[in-house]
Structure formats: C-alpha cells, structure tokens
Amino acid sequence: MDVANVVVDVPVAQTNRMFDYRIPEYLQHAVFPGMRVIVPFGPRKIMGYVLEVTDHSDIDKLKPIESIMDVTPVLTKELLELGKWVAHHTISFYISTFQAMLPQALKASYEKQVQRLNDILPEKLEMIFAGRDVISFQEFEEAGVYQALQRAVQVGDVEIIYQVHSKETVKKQTYVKPMLEPLELEAVLADLPQQAKKKKAIIHFFQQHNKPIQKKELLEKLHTTQSTVKQLIDQGILKQEMVETYRDPYQNENIKRTQPLPLTSQQQDAMNAVVDTLDQTKHQTFLLHGVTGSGKTEVYLQAIHHCLTKGKEAIVLVPEIALTPQMVNRFKGRFGSKVAVMHSALSKGERFDEWRKVQRKEVQVVVGARSAIFAPFEQIGLIIIDEEHETSYKQEEHPRYHARDVAIQRAKYHYCPVILGSATPALESYARAKKGVYQLLSMPERMNNAKMPEVELIDMRDELHAGNRSMFSRQLKEAIEERLARKEQTVLFLNRRGYSTFVMCRDCGHVMTCPHCDIALTYHRKNQKLKCHYCNYEENMPDTCPSCESDTIRYFGTGTQKVEEALQEMIPEANIIRMDVDTTRRKGSHERLLRQFGNQQADILLGTQMIAKGLDFPNVTLVGVLAADSLLNLPDFRASEKTFQLLTQVSGRAGRHQLPGEVIIQTYTPEHYSVELASTYDYEAFFEKEMLIRKTYQYPPYYYLTLVTVSHPNQIKVMEVTKMISLLLRKHLSDDVRILGPTASPVARIKDRYRYQCMVKYKNEPNQREILRKILAYFEDEMRKDELLIQIDLQPYQLM
DNA sequence: AGCACGCCGACT
DNA sequence: GTCGGCGTGCTC
Numbered sequence: 001m002d003v004a005n006v007v008v009d010v011p012v013a014q015t016n017r018m019f020d021y022r023i024p025e026y027l028q029h030a031v032f033p034g035m036r037v038i039v040p041f042g043p044r045k046i047m048g049y050v051l052e053v054t055d056h057s058d059i060d061k062l063k064p065i066e067s068i069m070d071v072t073p074v075l076t077k078e079l080l081e082l083g084k085w086v087a088h089h090t091i092s093f094y095i096s097t098f099q100a101m102l103p104q105a106l107k108a109s110y111e112k113q114v115q116r117l118n119d120i121l122p123e124k125l126e127m128i129f130a131g132r133d134v135i136s137f138q139e140f141e142e143a144g145v146y147q148a149l150q151r152a153v154q155v156g157d158v159e160i161i162y163q164v165h166s167k168e169t170v171k172k173q174t175y176v177k178p179m180l181e182p183l184e185l186e187a188v189l190a191d192l193p194q195q196a197k198k199k200k201a202i203i204h205f206f207q208q209h210n211k212p213i214q215k216k217e218l219l220e221k222l223h224t225t226q227s228t229v230k231q232l233i234d235q236g237i238l239k240q241e242m243v244e245t246y247r248d249p250y251q252n253e254n255i256k257r258t259q260p261l262p263l264t265s266q267q268q269d270a271m272n273a274v275v276d277t278l279d280q281t282k283h284q285t286f287l288l289h290g291v292t293g294s295g296k297t298e299v300y301l302q303a304i305h306h307c308l309t310k311g312k313e314a315i316v317l318v319p320e321i322a323l324t325p326q327m328v329n330r331f332k333g334r335f336g337s338k339v340a341v342m343h344s345a346l347s348k349g350e351r352f353d354e355w356r357k358v359q360r361k362e363v364q365v366v367v368g369a370r371s372a373i374f375a376p377f378e379q380i381g382l383i384i385i386d387e388e389h390e391t392s393y394k395q396e397e398h399p400r401y402h403a404r405d406v407a408i409q410r411a412k413y414h415y416c417p418v419i420l421g422s423a424t425p426a427l428e429s430y431a432r433a434k435k436g437v438y439q440l441l442s443m444p445e446r447m448n449n450a451k452m453p454e455v456e457l458i459d460m461r462d463e464l465h466a467g468n469r470s471m472f473s474r475q476l477k478e479a480i481e482e483r484l485a486r487k488e489q490t491v492l493f494l495n496r497r498g499y500s501t502f503v504m505c506r507d508c509g510h511v512m513t514c515p516h517c518d519i520a521l522t523y524h525r526k527n528q529k530l531k532c533h534y535c536n537y538e539e540n541m542p543d544t545c546p547s548c549e550s551d552t553i554r555y556f557g558t559g560t561q562k563v564e565e566a567l568q569e570m571i572p573e574a575n576i577i578r579m580d581v582d583t584t585r586r587k588g589s590h591e592r593l594l595r596q597f598g599n600q601q602a603d604i605l606l607g608t609q610m611i612a613k614g615l616d617f618p619n620v621t622l623v624g625v626l627a628a629d630s631l632l633n634l635p636d637f638r639a640s641e642k643t644f645q646l647l648t649q650v651s652g653r654a655g656r657h658q659l660p661g662e663v664i665i666q667t668y669t670p671e672h673y674s675v676e677l678a679s680t681y682d683y684e685a686f687f688e689k690e691m692l693i694r695k696t697y698q699y700p701p702y703y704y705l706t707l708v709t710v711s712h713p714n715q716i717k718v719m720e721v722t723k724m725i726s727l728l729l730r731k732h733l734s735d736d737v738r739i740l741g742p743t744a745s746p747v748a749r750i751k752d753r754y755r756y757q758c759m760v761k762y763k764n765e766p767n768q769r770e771i772l773r774k775i776l777a778y779f780e781d782e783m784r785k786d787e788l789l790i791q792i793d794l795q796p797y798q799l800m
Numbered sequence: 801a802g803c804a805c806g807c808c809g810a811c812t
Numbered sequence: 813g814t815c816g817g818c819g820t821g822c823t824c
Contacts, residue, residue: 006824010801019824042823043803059824147815784801785819 034073292652312381
C-alpha cells in the first residue's frame with residue numbers, strides 16, 4: 001500500500017483526474033484518504049487531496065509525496081464520495097468541489113522563492129540577496145535580472161523552491177499555573193519580603209485555585225502586571241503554557257437556556273412522522289409546510305433533541321440572511337455548547353474553529369448557511385433546511401450545487417430524514433410532495449391561536465389619481481400614526497431588488513449607463529457618485545445631460561435612504577431605524593439595530609429583504625410593503641413565485657403574539673394573482689395557478705433547465721460560439737428538448753465582455769452532462785488562451 | 801495553472 | 813550568433 005491517488009490543486013479540465021504518487025517509507029501508515037498532501041507536480045510543488053491509497057499504479061516512475069499537511073483527514077470517506085458526486089452533477093472540477101466543502105482557512109497558498117546554494121554569487125545577484133539565504137522570487141522579477149537568475153540556476157548557484165502553506169492558524173492563549181504544591185507555596189509566601197504585596201496576592205490566589213488560569217484574566221483579577229508574573233515564573237514558582245483555544249464569536253453572550261415547549265397537536269403530528277423515520281434509520285424527505293408563526297422552529301428543536309438522544313448528529317441550514325443572533329440563540333439556548341455556527345459573517349479563523357469543533361466531534365449540531373451542509377459529521381441523524389424555498393441555497397459559482405440536493409444525497413447515505421421547512425415552499429418541492437416523492441406535513445394554524453393578520457391591498461394608481469404623489473398611501477400613513485399613538489411598532493419593507501436609483505434626463509430620456517456593462521448606473525447619495533453594481537465603475541453625478549446638455553438630469557427610483565427622509569418628513573415625531581446594506585455593514589450592527597428595535601427604542605423599522613425573515617417582535621402590529629410588484633417586472637420565470645413568497649413572509653412579521661396584526665401592501669398591480677393570493681394567504685391556490693403557467697410555458701417543475709452562458713470581449717465571437725453550442729446540443733440531445741437561443745443575456749455586457757446564452761428545457765436527458773462536458777472540452781483551448789468563458793448552470797436560479 | 805521546450809524574427 | 817517572443821504540450 002504505497003501508492004496514493006491524488007487530485008491536485010490545479011482547477012483546469014486537463015488535470016481534473018487523479019495522479020498517482022509513491023508514499024515514501026517514512027510516511028507509510030500515515031497517509032490516508034481525505035488528507036491534504038504536498039506533491040511535486042512538474043517542476044513545482046502543490047497541494048492535493050488523497051482520494052485513495054492502493055498498492056499498484058499503471059504509471060512506471062512515480063514521484064514520492066513530499067509531505068502531508070494534515071495528521072487526520074479533513075474529508076471523510078463519505079465527503080470524498082459526495083464531492084465526486086457534486087462535481088459530476090454540477091460539471092465542476094473535483095478540486096473546486098473539495099475546496100468548497102472545507103473552510104477557506106484550509107486552502108493552500110503558494111510562494112515561489114530563490115534559495116542560495118553557493119557562498120559566492122555573481123555581484124548582481126549578491127546585491128539582491130543582500131546577505132539572506134532565501135528570498136522571494138518576486139524580488140528578482142522586480143529587479144529584472146531574469147537572465148542572470150537563469151544562468152545561476154543552470155550553474156547551480158541558486159535553486160528555485162516552491163513553498164506550500166496552509167492558511168489555517170490555531171489560536172493560542174497564555175495560561176499560568178503553579179509549579180509547587182500548596183504547602184510549598186505557603187513556604188514561599190513566608191519567605192517573601194513584606195513589600196512584595198502583588199506577588200503574595202498571586203500566590204495566595206493559587207493556593208485557593210490550584211489550576212491553570214488565563215494570564216490576561218489573572219492580571220485583571222489581581223490588578224497586577226506582566227513583570228510581576230514573569231518574576232515568579234523565573235523563580236520557578238509559576239509556569240507559563242500555551243493552550244489551544246477556539247475563537248468564539250459568541251463567548252461574551254449570555255444565552256439563556258430554554259426548555260422544550262408543549263407542542264400543539266399539528267406540531268406533534270409532524271414531530272411523530274420525523275421521529276418514526278429517525279427511529280427506523282431510514283431515509284425520507286419531509287416537506288413541512290407551516291404558515292408563518294406555526295412553530296416550525298420548535299418542531300426542529302425537539303426533533304433534533306430526539307436525534308441527539310439517539311447519539312446522532314444534526315445539520316440545520318438557515319438562509320444566510322436569516323442567520324440572525326435571534327435565530328442562533330434559539331439553538332444555542334436549547335443545546336448550549338453542543339452547537340457550532342457557520343456563516344459568512346464569521347471571520348476565517350472563527351469559521352475554521354467552528355468547523356474543527358465538528359471535525360473533533362465536540363459538537364453534535366451545526367447551524368449554518370448553505371456550505372454547512374458539508375459539515376464533517378459521520379453519524380448524521382437529521383438534516384433540516386429551514387425556508388427551503390430560499391434561493392440562497394443555490395451556489396452561484398462553481399460548483400453550482402443546491403444545498404437541498406446535497407442534503408438529500410447525504411441523508412440517503414446516512415439513512416436519515418430530511419425536513420424541508422417553509423411557509424411558502426418552492427414549487428418544485430410542493431409538486432414533489434404532491435407526487436409522494438416527499439412526505440407532506442402541514443401546519444396550517446398559528447400558535448397561541450393567533451390569527452393571520454388582515455391584509456389590505458392599496459392600489460397606488462388610485463392614490464396618484466387622488467393627487468397623492470408620495471410613496472406612502474393615505475391608508476399607510478394613517479395606520480402608522482395610529483401605531484405611534486398606541487405605542488405599538490411598525491415594520492416597513494422596501495423591496496429594492498429590481499429597483500434601483502438610476503439617473504435619467506427628463507428632457508431627452510438619456511439614462512446614465514456603465515461604459516463597461518450594459519446596465520444603468522446607480523446613484524449613491526452619500527458621495528454624490530454614480531456606481532456600477534457589476535464592475536464597481538464610478539463617476540461623478542453630471543450637472544448636465546451628456547447627451548443633450550439639458551440640466552434636468554435627475555435620479556429616479558426609491559432607496560431606503562430616500563424613503564427614510566420622506567417618512568421622517570411626513571411623521572417628524574417618529575423614531576426610525578433603517579436597516580440596509582449601508583447601516584449593517586459593520587460587524588455587530590445588524591444585531592444592535594434589532595436589539596434597539598426589540599427594546600422599543602424606535603417606532604418604525606425600515607428595511608430591505610433582511611427584515612423579511614425570522615423577526616419576531618411582539619409589539620409589531622403593522623407591516624407595510626411599499627412596492628409589492630417591484631420584483632414582478634424582472635425577466636425571471638420565478639418572479640411571481642418570489643413575489644408571493646416575499647409578501648407572505650413579510651406579512652408574517654405582524655401580530656405573532658397577543659396583539660392582532662395588520663398588513664398594508666402598496667402595489668400598482670393589485671389584480672396580479674401573486675399579490676392577490678398572498679393577501680389571502682392562499683398558497684394552495686397560488687400553487688395551482690402558477691403550476692398551470694409553468695406547464696404552459698414549459699418551465700420547472702415540468703421541465704428542467706440548463707443555462708449555458710458564453711462571454712468574450714468580442715461580440716461576434718460570442719454569438720458564433722453560442723450558436724455553435726446550441727447546434728451541437730440540438731444535434732446530440734433527444735428530439736424532446738427545447739433549446740432557446742442563442743440570445744443576449746439579460747445583462748448583455750459585463751466588464752467589457754459580451755454575454756450570450758442558450759437555455760435547454762428538457763424532461764429526461766441522461767446524456768446531457770456527457771455532451772456538455774464534451775462541448776467544454778472542445779472549446780477548452782480557446783477558453784484558456786482566448787478569454788472565452790463558457791459557464792454551465794444546471795437548474796439555474798439566477799437567469800442573469 | 802504554470803512551466804519547459806522549441807521554433808522564429810530581431811538584435812547586441 | 814543569442815535574446816526573447818509566443819505557440820504547444822505536459823504534469824503521476
């Protein structure tokens with residue numbers, strides 16, 4: 001067993017396979033599948049993952065593994081298999097997939113250096129080395145002595161070496177502990193001169209607590225300094241040691257422990273179904289369709305509890321945006337230190353530490369965003385995906401996986417249940433539940449006998465006719481004022497997606513667009529600049545129209561900032577908290593703003609998507625949606641579904657406790673079925689209606705989609721390649737497929753690259769991936785040399 | 801990807 | 813003659 005099959009860290013098609021390496025004598029029985037190793041690859045050294053250890057290879061001369069980067073594998077056998085599966089299903093490289101399954105900190109970084117081999121070097125080189133033995137290659141590049149270097153390498157004066165590092169670091173803290181027994185300490189105490197007050201205090205302390213304490217803590221407790229402690233260490237009375245610790249982002253929070261709540265009968269029914277499956281150790285996917293406020297989370301918590309009592313582990317996925325402290329606390333409150341939390345707001349080091357807790361089996365529950373589905377548990381008993389309809393479960397870069405698919409794949413391996421929870425399930429999921437692929441669990445009632453809040457639709461066209469040109473309808477204004485008078489709170493929701501503050505000339509209609517992308521520039525009020533959201537291009541707000549030189553150039557659209565100002569002007573006495581990307585950028589500000597609102601330091605919470613989910617404030621009795629239809633005009637076949645889901649979610653923020661809630665939705669299209677049916681909370685009717693439309697227009701869940709996007713700086717080239725791809729697809733796929741395109745992408749140019757796409761609609765094309773792979777291979781040379789980019793997204797969510 | 805190798809035109 | 817430009821092909 002001295003051969004290792006390794007996937008190397010070179011993400012291109014040519015190297016997307018295993019390379020064999022010899023395991024040197026000294027590493028025998030130390031190399032295992034799932035470990036990172038450093039291997040020679042051509043003239044350099046790179047990182048790779050060991051997939052298998054075998055005893056033979058078809059290759060004659062194997063190079064040996066240079067060294068191992070891990071003592072224990074970072075990927076389990078299951079995760080290695082899963083990685084291969086994901087790579088295959090998303091048409092990605094193995095290496096990219098394995099990287100995506102692990103925390104960023106485990107990625108390798110590379111450094112190229114020049115090492116001196118001779119005491120005397122040519123003068124030119126000696127100057128650069130300046131007495132050092134090893135220097136970075138970059139310094140030579142900057143000095144521009146390439147030839148001299150090459151000669152030196154040939155002569156053997158210097159050598160080019162390749163360093164591979166892992167970025168992970170382990171945080172260590174300094175601890176201090178006594179070296180002597182309590183009795184001996186007593187003797188030391190007696191010997192100390194009277195004025196050594198601090199030393200005495202320290203020794204006294206250790207007589208009482210005969211165990212290590214963090215140095216920082218000791219210093220603070222006894223109001224003393226480093227030097228005093230150091231003297232005691234030097235005298236051999238105390239000892240200093242470094243102890244590995246976790247970076248714990250929640251360490252300063254006092255989370256109250258909670259107990260299981262009594263379940264309603266519908267909760268109990270859902271629980272039982274899951275628990276039965278769990279007890280039988282079999283796989284089943286459940287779709288938990290529960291209205292907002294029906295207590296889905298309590299079902300999760302108790303199902304997890306049951307899972308833990310069976311000695312198994314649980315993964316809970318939550319959309320990134322809903323991973324608020326409120327949410328985290330519910331899990332930490334119930335399961336305490338058994339929980340690890342993984343999301344993007346953590347630093348790299350924090351995320352690595354949370355991952356390590358899982359790897360070391362120090363926790364049994366992971367709560368996290370999409371990538372937490374790859375948590376390295378080995379005894380999974382339950383996987384939960386909350387708000388399963390959320391689009392953030394689909395990764396929009398390679399590997400373009402959907403966490404739901406990965407979850408089900410893992411659950412099949414572990415013979416365990418998956419719960420997909422939502423008040424507004426994705427059409428795909430609900431259709432599967434109806435077909436019996438998933439088991440449907442319904443919770444149509446709210447807890448505490450709370451009623452769903454009344455929803456009033458306001459036709460903003462009527463407002464305009466009545467002479468109200470503001471962004472607030474008369475009804476909404478009145479309702480807000482009522483809440484102020486009653487000391488109740490309001491949540492105002494502005495959907496900014498599909499709505500931006502663009503700049504247009506009122507005279508000639510000229511719209512300011514990005515010179516590098518086919519998209520309107522967005523006006524940023526705080527620095528008076530126009531910015532491109534795709535390439536970060538920036539320019540000053542012009543005084544006159546660049547096209548007709550009229551000075552009537554203005555910005556249009558509604559930003560949260562603008563809404564806040566208008567709102568403040570309309571109701572000067574209101575205290576408003578605004579939550580958007582700008583006000584929550586700083587770490588912890590998200591949390592602070594919510595706490596302020598929860599403590600009733602404000603009357604109105606105004607925000608974007610980030611306030612649509614998971615918020616639960618008893619005093620909120622009014623929810624206002626400023627523009628319900630802003631999503632509807634997007635070129636996206638899911639626009640209606642997204643609108644329905646969003647309106648339902650937002651409405652669910654009101655009246656969750658004793659006080660009854662009210663929802664006011666402002667819209668220009670009150671007759672649209674997604675708006676209308678959201679106002680009556682009729683998911684079933686919406687589902688039926690939308691399914692009919694999907695069937696007619698041949699969209700999911702009736703058809704699967706594949707989106708191929710081609711981009712290149714030359715428009716002709718893009719069109720040609722896309723045309724060719726669509727012809728190839730048409731030729732090699734079955735006659736049942738529909739191929740749309742080539743067409744220009746919705747954003748036809750980004751960063752000076754033209755974008756064309758074609759879309760495949762199909763029901764069953766087992767050969768499709770193989771054909772796509774061949775098409776990619778065909779264009780591979782051009783993709784490498786000629787700036788051509790072909791992206792393939794199976795079951796895309798983002799059609800842009 | 802990143803590197804060597806090799807072939808060609810433009811120079812000290 | 814030699815330097816360096818880029819196209820080609822390989823990496824266990």
